[in-house]
Amino acid sequence: MAPRFNRNALQLRLLRWGHEFGELLYPIAKKTLPYRPKMWWIPRLPIWAHRRRTPHTRPWTTPVPSPAEALRTGPGIELLPERQQAAFDEAPLHDFIRLHPEMRGQNSPTGHMWISLLSTSPRVQGAARKRAKSNREPGATAAAKPVTPEELTRAMKLEAARLGLSGVGVTAYDIKWNYAEYHGMGVGETIVVGIIEQNFDSTQMSPSLRAEKAALSAYSGLEDRMRLLAEWIRAQGYDARPEGFVGESMVIPYAVAAGLGQLGLNGQLLTPHAGSRCRIHVMSTNAPFVHDQPVDYGLEGVCNECQICVRRCPAGAIPANRKESRGVVKAKLNTKRCLPVMGKTAGCSVCMKVCPVQRFGLPAVLEEFDRSGRILGKDTDDLEGFDWPLDGKHYGPGDRPRLPLEVFETPGFDFDPNRKEPIGWVKPEGKPDETDGGRVEALGY
């Protein structure tokens, strides 16, 4: 029998008190802690102290069955290349924080995440520092060995598994997924995508500080492993430069292109083994790895039948239908509704918690669909129920919290989801290319 994660009445009260206590101290934290506090120098807690939130460092090996005909759509995501190119020519993608510098400001809703950041930052910042140091010399540290691309790729994937990455894939660099601020910083035409699986038990407690810390811990574990994998590639005779926690590219399209999953209605990568309960990083390299291909796992078909996250999102931020946006056919999340709720409810992640692929894995979901034509766990409290920190109540299927207007309104936080270019951005003359990323003068970039 599957474990249950429902809290009892006392635990629900503690969830609410914990939230209220954090909010009580927030004005002090806001004045004393900078955004992304520089706390790498604080001694890390011993591993046993945060065992409950550590990521799962085992490679995914369970075979995934083929989906039923009714669930098939197409490999990866539906792309409209001409529209993609036109959108890129009009305005390339930008680094989210540079596009929205208000996210760093004192009034950003993410400031409410200060308690989780307090205990996870030493690890996250430490991993980022080590990667940045290692990246200062991204070049080969040995002569290339005479092996075929297939042998080299197999050896790299074995090394990734040995390091504890859950999944790894290879695809081509695409400037359209690379934020304009980082054009020309890659070291090759190949992208290696690495994934780590976030702690299972902690994620089922979303929204909560414990779940939020599990997500941040997964990032630091992933960043460490991608750095070590880059050092291994350099030792094989090639350049490698991993990106970090903040990121220089849209990682989900790369992961889809590398056959590691498909895009869910919740806007996240759904992997067959853990749904969106995972974190993704990419690295650029000039190693001649064999590229993987996008796969139709039946995940878009599962989303069409499921729609649980659409119904359960407390902010009503997930649309039920996909539309074309910048040449990609997807359900475009309403960030203006999601961001404040996410910031004020310990990362929220209800859309991840209630996803049957996250909870049971795709093989079990496909098996149930073959047997009964139903989505595993749909309409059950076990899957769809969640505890809400703002009022300490449990919400089962058919019921969700009523959010007061002030949850969506953050005084002093002026977020414009339609902004296309950072303030102060100087667009390069002519078409943007890989060697001229433009400059954000106002930010001193």
Ligand code: SF4
């Ligand atoms: S909850 Fe359902 S609709 Fe939402 S991402 Fe998961 S499978 Fe797709």
Ligand code: SF4
């Ligand atoms: S994080 Fe919460 S508010 Fe945002 S889309 Fe997911 S469920 Fe909705």
